[in-house]
Amino acid sequence: MSEAIDVDPIESKIWITLTINGSKNSYFVEQRLTLADFLRKEVGLVGTHLGCEHGSCGACTIIMDDKAVRSCLLLAVQADGASLETVEGLARDGAMTPLQEAFRAHHALQCGYCTSGILLSLVARLREGPIETEAEARESLSGNICRCTGYTGMVSALLSLSNSKSGDEEKQ
Ligand code: FES
Numbered sequence: 565m566s567e568a569i570d571v572d573p574i575e576s577k578i579w580i581t582l583t584i585n586g587s588k589n590s591y592f593v594e595q596r597l598t599l600a601d602f603l604r605k606e607v608g609l610v611g612t613h614l615g616c617e618h619g620s621c622g623a624c625t626i627i628m629d630d631k632a633v634r635s636c637l638l639l640a641v642q643a644d645g646a647s648l649e650t651v652e653g654l655a656r657d658g659a660m661t662p663l664q665e666a667f668r669a670h671h672a673l674q675c676g677y678c679t680s681g682i683l684l685s686l687v688a689r690l691r692e693g694p695i696e697t698e699a700e701a702r703e704s705l706s707g708n709i710c711r712c713t714g715y716t717g718m719v720s721a722l723l724s725l726s727n728s729k730s731g732d733e734e735k736q
């Protein structure tokens with residue numbers, strides 16, 4: 565018979581410091597807590613969604629230090645010292661970003677469950693350079709699964725950005 569492992573719930577927690585959507589704070593977190601669960605349950609940022617919870621669907625995508633990451637595959641403690649961006653940080657003073665406006669205008673979402681992860685993936689991608697062709701648009705969406713839209717509206721939204729100054733604004 566195996567012996568029970570005695571884990572002190574207090575001792576298993578450590579302090580981390582994070583900047584989330586521009587606000588720097590310290591948090592006392594369970595070392596086994598995923599970054600996705602930390603954002604949703606400890607910080608209250610429930611716009612980061614969970615689908616597969618093993619890195620396949622992209623619903624949990626956020627930006628960490630300018631790179632799109634799957635927050636279900638990281639522990640919160642691994643993000644100590646990092647700067648995070650979630651979907652809640654995109655709009656400024658209630659005004660949607662050009663990318664969000666393009667998604668709305670081109671009916672690029674239905675249930676919206678995948679949308680926050682897709683938007684964050686695309687924000688990171690657009691900071692690397694414009695998306696100008698359908699092939700580039702589909703490639704940029706290839707890491708995120710949407711069960712509703714068929715992706716056509718998202719491709720249209722992205723191509724509309726390449727024809728406007730708004731695409732440049734997403735890089736900021
Ligand atoms: S929930 Fe993280 S990739 Fe699916």
Ligand code: FES
Pocket residue numbers: 672673674675676677678679709710711712713
């Ligand atoms: S809009 Fe429903 S999963 Fe993408």
